[in-house]
Amino acid sequence: MTYHKPNLSRRAFLATSGALSVAVLGGGLVSVFRDAAEAQDLGRSEINAWVSIARNGRVAIRYTSGEMGQGVSTSLPLVLAEELDADWSMVDALQVDQGPPATFGNPLINNILYTAGSLSIAGYFDRMRRAGATARRVLVHSAAASWRVPVGEVTTEPGFVVHGRSRRRMSFGEVVALPQLVTDVPAITDADLKPREQWRLIGSDVGRLDVPEKARGAITYSIDVRLPGMVYAAQLLAPVEGETPTVTTDTDARAVPGVVDIIPLRNAVAVVAETWEAALAARELLKVEWSNTSPFRSTDSAAELKELAAAAADPAREAFPWETRGDARAALRSSARVISADYSTEYVYHAQMEPLAAVAAVDADGKGAEVWLGTQSQTVSIGIAAAVLQTTPDRIRFHAMQMGGGFGRRTFFARDLLRDALLISKQLKRPVKLMWTREDDVKNGWFRPATAHRLEAALDSNGDVTAWRHRVVSASILAFAMPDNWAKANNRDFLVMEGAESADYAIPNLIAEHVIADRRTRVAAWRGIGWGPNMFARECFIDELAAAANADPVAFRRRLLRNNERGLRVLDAVVAISKFGTAPQGRAHGLSFAGYKETRAAGVAEVSVDGEGRVRVHRFWAAVDPGVAVHPNNLLAQVEGGIIFGLSGLLQERITIAGGEVQQSNFYDYEPLRIGDIPQIEVQIVESGAAPTGAGEIGVPMTGAAVANAIFALTGRRQRQMPFGQVRS
Amino acid sequence: MPTLTVNGNAVDTNADPQTPLLWVLREHLGLTGTKFGCGVGSCGACTIHLDGEATFACQVPLEAAVGHKITTIEGLSPNGDHPLQRAWIAEQTPQCGYCQSGQIMRAAALLAANPKPSREDIIDGMAPNLCRCGTYPRIARAIERAAQEG
Ligand code: FES
Ligand code: FES
Numbered sequence: 048m049t050y051h052k053p054n055l056s057r058r059a060f061l062a063t064s065g066a067l068s069v070a071v072l073g074g075g076l077v078s079v080f081r082d083a084a085e086a087q088d089l090g091r092s093e094i095n096a097w098v099s100i101a102r103n104g105r106v107a108i109r110y111t112s113g114e115m116g117q118g119v120s121t122s123l124p125l126v127l128a129e130e131l132d133a134d135w136s137m138v139d140a141l142q143v144d145q146g147p148p149a150t151f152g153n154p155l156i157n158n159i160l161y162t163a164g165s166l167s168i169a170g171y172f173d174r175m176r177r178a179g180a181t182a183r184r185v186l187v188h189s190a191a192a193s194w195r196v197p198v199g200e201v202t203t204e205p206g207f208v209v210h211g212r213s214r215r216r217m218s219f220g221e222v223v224a225l226p227q228l229v230t231d232v233p234a235i236t237d238a239d240l241k242p243r244e245q246w247r248l249i250g251s252d253v254g255r256l257d258v259p260e261k262a263r264g265a266i267t268y269s270i271d272v273r274l275p276g277m278v279y280a281a282q283l284l285a286p287v288e289g290e291t292p293t294v295t296t297d298t299d300a301r302a303v304p305g306v307v308d309i310i311p312l313r314n315a316v317a318v319v320a321e322t323w324e325a326a327l328a329a330r331e332l333l334k335v336e337w338s339n340t341s342p343f344r345s346t347d348s349a350a351e352l353k354e355l356a357a358a359a360a361d362p363a364r365e366a367f368p369w370e371t372r373g374d375a376r377a378a379l380r381s382s383a384r385v386i387s388a389d390y391s392t393e394y395v396y397h398a399q400m401e402p403l404a405a406v407a408a409v410d411a412d413g414k415g416a417e418v419w420l421g422t423q424s425q426t427v428s429i430g431i432a433a434a435v436l437q438t439t440p441d442r443i444r445f446h447a448m449q450m451g452g453g454f455g456r457r458t459f460f461a462r463d464l465l466r467d468a469l470l471i472s473k474q475l476k477r478p479v480k481l482m483w484t485r486e487d488d489v490k491n492g493w494f495r496p497a498t499a500h501r502l503e504a505a506l507d508s509n510g511d512v513t514a515w516r517h518r519v520v521s522a523s524i525l526a527f528a529m530p531d532n533w534a535k536a537n538n539r540d541f542l543v544m545e546g547a548e549s550a551d552y553a554i555p556n557l558i559a560e561h562v563i564a565d566r567r568t569r570v571a572a573w574r575g576i577g578w579g580p581n582m583f584a585r586e587c588f589i590d591e592l593a594a595a596a597n598a599d600p601v602a603f604r605r606r607l608l609r610n611n612e613r614g615l616r617v618l619d620a621v622v623a624i625s626k627f628g629t630a631p632q633g634r635a636h637g638l639s640f641a642g643y644k645e646t647r648a649a650g651v652a653e654v655s656v657d658g659e660g661r662v663r664v665h666r667f668w669a670a671v672d673p674g675v676a677v678h679p680n681n682l683l684a685q686v687e688g689g690i691i692f693g694l695s696g697l698l699q700e701r702i703t704i705a706g707g708e709v710q711q712s713n714f715y716d717y718e719p720l721r722i723g724d725i726p727q728i729e730v731q732i733v734e735s736g737a738a739p740t741g742a743g744e745i746g747v748p749m750t751g752a753a754v755a756n757a758i759f760a761l762t763g764r765r766q767r768q769m770p771f772g773q774v775r776s
Numbered sequence: 777m778p779t780l781t782v783n784g785n786a787v788d789t790n791a792d793p794q795t796p797l798l799w800v801l802r803e804h805l806g807l808t809g810t811k812f813g814c815g816v817g818s819c820g821a822c823t824i825h826l827d828g829e830a831t832f833a834c835q836v837p838l839e840a841a842v843g844h845k846i847t848t849i850e851g852l853s854p855n856g857d858h859p860l861q862r863a864w865i866a867e868q869t870p871q872c873g874y875c876q877s878g879q880i881m882r883a884a885a886l887l888a889a890n891p892k893p894s895r896e897d898i899i900d901g902m903a904p905n906l907c908r909c910g911t912y913p914r915i916a917r918a919i920e921r922a923a924q925e926g
Contacts, residue, residue: 115872116871116909118871254865255870257870259856260873261864261870262856262861262864262865262869262870262880263809263856263861264809264810264848264876266873270812273803273806273808324796399874399908400872400908401874402812402813449872451872451874452908453872454908485816681868684914687913688871713814713815713818714819714906718818722912722916727913
């Protein structure tokens with residue numbers, strides 16, 4: 048197991064490249080600070096796999112999920128600290144870099160170290176509580192033994208173990224300084240966990256542990272890592288997926304001062320230099336001929352959209368069922384009144400602010416390496432590194448760096464980027480930092496796939512939905528990202544289909560099905576995952592059905608949610624806080640009920656459309672039920688951020704591909720929303736007290752239909768094709 | 777060998793005079809608080825002060841920076857306690873944090889020129905800086921707080 052403390056001050060270091068002439072600036076080298084070294088200094092005791100306590104009373108709590116802005120480096124330790132009864136001001140959070148999946152893996156993600164799907168709190172909540180309770184028990188038993196009093200008389204106060212009868216107390220630091228710790232304590236049962244009324248940390252608004260460093264620009268991301276003797280690598284990447292360099296003319300590139308080597312790789316030519324600017328300059332001079340046999344050469348995103356729509360409309364196309372309730376086909380056939388509508392979404396790019404980078408230093412024997420990577424999965428990345436070096440995972444010394452945004456971009460990228468960094472370092476026998484420019488990142492993005500949706504519903508004479516069919520046409524993300532899992536998945540792609548089961552709605556006959564389209568470019572999950580496109584289509588369609596049934600959008604949804612108390616509560620809450628339907632002159636409101644997994648949520652958008660058809664979202668209200676809000680202020684931040692992310696996508700983000708080449712390059716032609724474009728946002732948390740679930744995705748799925756429905760209310764024009772920042776007539 | 781003035785210190789660098797200041801700061805001088813986001817003046821992650829003006833470090837060649845006062849996030853305040861940095865903590869603004877040095881540097885130039893900005897001034901002034909995590913509402917609030925609390 049290794050851990051590191053992400054937020055510690057840097058150790059000044061003088062790089063050996065000779066480029067630096069002063070040390071006074073400090074800063075510089077990697078700030079990764081080893082927990083083990085520190086443990087010795089402070090007389091730290093390992094209480095269990097998750098907690099160690101130093102004699103000065105500092106409590107170090109480990110967390111596994113990678114920090115990419117969602118706040119897990121605070122919220123997970125907070126859960127443990129609650130049961131430990133730690134003094135929060137004495138807590139340090141340590142990132143688990145690697146370690147046994149049996150101990151550290153996320154039970155909701157195949158028990159591996161993997162951060163995605165808003166599953167950190169949901170996956171680790173129970174485990175962190177039990178680890179904290181067990182550690183507290185060690186402290187209580189140890190103090191009781193030293194005081195020679197019955198364990199039952201000993202209790203804790205924040206940071207202290209207390210024996211009330213004799214008025215004795217010991218700080219946690221004093222307990223670990225005792226000659227003997229009682230580690231053999233009875234297992235924690237549910238009854239040993241604090242009842243909710245006694246929580247003082249969970250549900251409180253402690254400051255995020257990473258925020259002070261982030262306000263000083265002092266976090267080290269993988270792109271910031273610098274190592275003694277390090278070289279820089281830029282890549283000239285294949286213009287089309289699947290192509291490989293055939294002829295490389297590098298005479299001019301090699302002549303650039305500082306260039307170390309030019310190395311052809313599978314899908315790129317790497318330019319390695321003593322400085323990054325030399326690598327970039329030499330890349331400009333490189334002439335590479337590429338193979339031209341890749342099937343992806345024929346990818347054309349406009350033509351693909353038409354193919355997807357045609358497949359959605361073609362009942363003969365094979366579709367794999369995702370969810371079946373009752374007999375939707377028969378009910379639709381026999382119904383007097385069937386409504387249907389088609390929707391689509393286009394490719395979108397993650398646009399995480401930190402371009403991808405990987406830093407690797409391969410050992411002299413070529414069979415091990417130290418790696419610095421901002422990754423959504425330590426386990427996957429270490430596995431890839433071991434495979435590349437044909438070695439065992441224990442030879443990979445891994446540093447899980449904080450990420451400058453993830454959003455799904457940093458799941459499997461190690462397959463290419465880390466692989467290449469390792470190959471370069473191995474060949475040159477020097478540490479290497481491989482960086483992508485923004486253009487590299489856009490042109491080689493893994494996009495949320497384009498999708499087409501056909502929805503059909505039967506309405507009875509009461510205006511109730513009696514049958515429902517949601518047909519989704521999309522390439523499989525799972526097949527590309529996790530081929531091993533896909534082989535066992537029975538054509539069930541949760542990354543595309545989740546949400547389409549519409550479990551909250553009381554619809555007796557329902558089928559959700561997936562027409563698996565050919566993959567035409569690299570695809571990945573994007574914040575909100577399948578829920579983004581699926582909830583856009585569904586909630587637009589619900590408004591169309593409500594109109595057909597002459598019902599208002601709120602009443603119509605309330606009927607569908609009649610068996611779903613959590614759903615009703617967020618719907619009612621958002622209607623109340625937005626005063627739904629009372630938009631000022633020239634604007635209109637649109638509603639969407641769209642959660643993510645077990646987190647229920649509903650949103651209302653207030654929009655206007657100008658004379659040129661440009662949409663502006665002025666206000667957005669959301670009500671969210673995450674079960675328990677572990678860290679409410681951060682939950683609000685996540686929902687706000689997710690709403691902005693969703694709005695950005697639905698208004699103006701679009702990747703197009705022609706001849707297999709991505710046509711966008713950088714933020715000037717793929718531009719996320721800026722500060723002047725965002726609405727006033729109001730979020731209300733509606734806790735049901737159910738098991739806590741995630742927040743990272745939750746803002747996104749509600750946005751699409753809320754805005755589209757508002758545009759309809761204002762203009763009478765349905766927006767069925769995302770993006771629609773420019774109103775379609 | 778060009779000499780730069782960075783955060784009050786005179787420093788020499790042997791980088792090529794055409795090198796964007798961004799790479800000189802980050803990779804030669806180790807001042808990695810200034811971030812690379814786009815390299816083309818579209819995101820503001822690299823925002824620094826050049827003689828007090830908010831400037832994209834990716835758009836300034838080293839030779840053009842010589843003779844000017846350069847301030848990076850590391851030099852904004854002696855102890856990381858600039859009113860904006862305190863307000864950033866109070867409002868819990870950062871998420872991933874990657875854009876935040878640039879945001880704070882731009883906000884600091886804004887407040888230096890306009891100590892009591894209106895909401896509109898803030899939105900106009902901060903327009904060059906992207907935040908993909910969507911911290912904009914808190915950026916605006918933090919700037920207002922800093923303007924108030926000084
Ligand atoms: S990196 Fe300079 S503006 Fe984006
Ligand atoms: S905090 Fe992540 S990009 Fe702004």
